[in-house]
Amino acid sequence: MEDAALTMTASMASSAGEGAEASRLREMFDANYELVWRVLRRMGVPEADVDDATQKCFVVASRRVADIRPGEERGFLFQTAVRTALTERRTRRRSRETGDEAMVSLLDPSMAPDEQLDHARKRALLDHILDTMPDDLRAAFVLFELEGFTTSEVASLQGLPQGTAASRIRRAREHFDAQVRRIQARRGKGAAT
Amino acid sequence: MNEPLRIVDEDASDLGAELVRSAIQDRPSPAARRRTAAALGIGAGILLPAATAKAAGTLIGAKTSAATLSLSLVAKWTAVGIASGVLVLGVGKVVQSIPGEASVAQQSPSAAVTTPARSPSPAASMPAPLQVESQPAVSASSQPLAASPPPIAMPAPSQSAAQAPSLAAEIALIDEARRALRAHDWRTATAALYQRDKEFPRGPLGMEGTVIRVEALVQSGNMAAAKALGDSFVAAHPGSPLCRRVRALLGAGDGQTRRE
Incomplete structure (x- = not known):
């Protein structure tokens, strides 16, 4: 009888704990689904695979939810997303040929700038530029420039000292600006010929 | 520490700002979000995490690991999946109202x-x-x-x-x-x-x-x-x-x- 009572108590406690974890998982999902999706996309997961990859990240989170310290949910999901993206890219052995020709092919000098820069084209061009960026800079760039986090938040999400995060943001920006200048120079050259 | 100026806060006519802006407006489809929530069992907020992880695992990858589950687990999670599916349908209208x-x-x-x-x-x-x-x-x-x-x-x-x-x-x-x-x-x-x-x-x-x-x-x-x-x-x-x-x-x- 005593054993049965103990078993029941343990079972109830376990259910309560699991209920709390389900609730926490739901909160993590609601607060971070779009962020995880965009991080995966901008870290190089192809459009066709990004929904599945997002799901994988949350499956990982659901298995580890008890281990994630309160307040570190977003950082956990971000780092899971980055790892998932890198694995996806390695698995797929995506082409790293992101030279100027590939980028310039996205820009047709015969078109007016407004027509040229439609959303799909712009996103494709951005992805090409990001593909040329080292992964550590790329992650910092995505968080700071695309997701709007502050430098200290970027540092916290990546588990870095603030100075390192600031340096990565700056170098990523320099890399991005240089690539944009190169594209513009090529475009100008293409339009002139 | 002073925050550096973001690309989108600089000249909006710049190509770089255009590219960044295109990504900021990028977002997943509500349907994909619903599918993932259903797979995790949080569409209706009733399933337990340990269960949802396994159930979701089978959904993602019907490609990879479904065969490793025992028959009893399959039966169990199928039942859970149906239950959550019904509830997800129930909340589907609410989710669809997420604004554009x-x-x-x-x-x-x-x-x-x-x-x-x-x-x-x-x-x-x-x-x-x-x-x-x-x-x-x-x-x-x-x-x-x-x-x-x-x-x-x-x-x-x-x-x-x-x-x-x-x-x-x-x-x-x-x-x-x-x-x-x-x-x-x-x-x-x-x-x-x-x-x-x-x-x-x-x-x-x-x-x-x-x-x-x-x-x-x-x-x-x-x-x-x-x-x-x-x-x-x-x-x-x-x-x-x-x-x-x-x-x-x-x-x-x-x-x-x-x-x-």
């Missing part, structure tokens, strides 16, 4: 300009992101005019731009507003935003225009209107990276008010 991008930007954003002193409606401050379509962006009730900033002279829209609306013209107005705010000239910024709203009421830069308007309202000292507009923006676009910008602006505005 345009709702706040198109909720007559110029209203915050023509009557600058406003107070947030109770609905605007309620955390009900799934039903934001029914929330007013900013309430029509007004505070005493004596407390509001001086009226702003609104320029008439240029005829050529009205006849041939283009993204370039819209960008130029957004740029003008940004430059003015950098010079702490919120009146010029507000006038440029008003012109943008008039000429491009459904333009692609509506969300950015709204965020810049929040900043202009903060600069003008009209925190009530800034908060109302900012809160409704965040409620309508909870997943947008621009929400962080809005929260930072409202936080900075609060600090400014406290210092004053």
